[in-house]
Amino acid sequence: MTTDTPALRVLRYGSRALLVEVADLDQVARLHTALRHRPPAGVHELVPAARTVLLRYDPGVTDHRRLTEALRALDLRAAPTAGAEAVEIPVRYDGEDLPEVARLCGLTVPQVVARHSAATYRVAFCGFAPGFAYLTGIDPVLRLPRRAVPRTRVPAGAVAVADEFTGVYPRPSPGGWHLLGTTGLTLWAPDADPPALLAPGTVVRFRPVAAVTTATTVTTQEDEL
Numbered sequence: 001m002t003t004d005t006p007a008l009r010v011l012r013y014g015s016r017a018l019l020v021e022v023a024d025l026d027q028v029a030r031l032h033t034a035l036r037h038r039p040p041a042g043v044h045e046l047v048p049a050a051r052t053v054l055l056r057y058d059p060g061v062t063d064h065r066r067l068t069e070a071l072r073a074l075d076l077r078a079a080p081t082a083g084a085e086a087v088e089i090p091v092r093y094d095g096e097d098l099p100e101v102a103r104l105c106g107l108t109v110p111q112v113v114a115r116h117s118a119a120t121y122r123v124a125f126c127g128f129a130p131g132f133a134y135l136t137g138i139d140p141v142l143r144l145p146r147r148a149v150p151r152t153r154v155p156a157g158a159v160a161v162a163d164e165f166t167g168v169y170p171r172p173s174p175g176g177w178h179l180l181g182t183t184g185l186t187l188w189a190p191d192a193d194p195p196a197l198l199a200p201g202t203v204v205r206f207r208p209v210a211a212v213t214t215a216t217t218v219t220t221q222e223d224e225l
Contacts, residue, residue: 008020008021008022008031008071008072008074009021009022010067010068010071012064013054015059016056016057016058016059017054017055017056017057018054018055018057018064018067018068018071019052019053019054019055020052020053020054020055020071021051021052022051022052022053023051024051025050025051025124025136025164027076028048028049028050028051028052028053028124028125029048029122029124029136029201030076030077031048031053031074031076032046032048032053032200032201033201034074034076035053035055035074036201040055040057040062040066040067040070040071041061041062042057042058042059042060042061042062042067043055043056043057043062043067044056044057044058046200047125048124048125048200049125049127050124050125050134055067086120086202086203086204086205087197087198087202087203087204087205088204088205088206088207089159089168089183089185089204089205089206089207090183090184090185090206090207090208090209091117091159091180091181091182091183091206091207091208091209092181092182092183092208092209092210093109093112093113093116093117093180093181093208094181094182095158095159095160095178095179095180095181095182096179097147097160097178097179097180098112098113098179098180098181100178101142101144101161101178101180104144105141105142105144106141107141112142112180113180113208115139115141115142116138116139116142116161116166116180116206117205117206117207117208118139119137119138119139119205119206120137120203120204120205121135121136121137121138121166121203121204121205121206122135122136122137122201122202122203122204123135123198123199123200123201123202123204124136124165124200125200126196126198126199126200129169129170129171129173129188130170130171130188130190130195130196131170131171131187131188131195131196131197131198132167132168132169132170132187133167133168133187133196133198133199133200133202133204134165134167135165135166135167135198135204136164136165138161138164138165138166142161142166143161143163143164144161144162144163144178145162145163146162146163146176146177147162147176147177147178149176150174150175150176151174151175151176152174153172153173153174154169154172154173154174154175154177154179155169155172155182156169156170156171156172157169157182157183157184157185157187158175158179158181158182159179159180159181159182159183159206160175160177160178160179160180161177161178161180162176162177162178166180166206168183168185168187168198170186170187170188170196171188185197
């Protein structure tokens with residue numbers, strides 16, 4: 001069974017969850033922010049994705065009907081805009097694909113670096129691999145489709161772009177994104193709490209450095225976009 005509203009489509013997802021479909025990443029960000037700041041009673045987990053937000057709830061506290069009513073009452077235009085910590089990621093722009101990215105975008109290599117590092121990004125959602133965050137806010141000039149032939153192995157710490165996203169590979173894995181550089185920052189540590197450095201909603205900046213560094217994160221106060 002589904003429930004439609006002008007902005008949201010709510011679907012049952014088993015007996016303990018709802019899946020909310022929205023139009024785009026901006027709606028995902030607004031919905032996730034609104035629910036994170038004022039979660040309905042009984043909701044204990046939110047999982048944003050590219051066009052959906054999953055709500056896990058305690059059926060002893062609430063149910064599908066009450067949650068659907070709460071979602072209908074949300075005004076996403078008035079989503080909270082409280083400050084958030086920014087994570088700074090030091091990057092050595094030495095990626096294998098950097099010259100090709102510059103050529104495809106009609107830029108010089110320094111211009112690619114300048115545009116990529118000038119933007120302020122936000123984690124839209126996580127997936128693909130533990131600790132991998134999809135960051136929105138990329139300069140439109142740097143938007144490129146994924147590589148026609150993915151690599152069988154991308155090293156941990158690779159900073160890359162594809163489509164409307166940029167991101168950092170948290171560990172070695174296959175991948176089809178364009179590699180711009182590398183960072184020595186650890187994005188996934190199973191023994192840490194939390195294990196992932198980047199969570200949905202986190203503000204991120206990339207800082208060019210002359211060499212790979214293991215510097216710790218730097219946090220500042222930023223208004224949400």
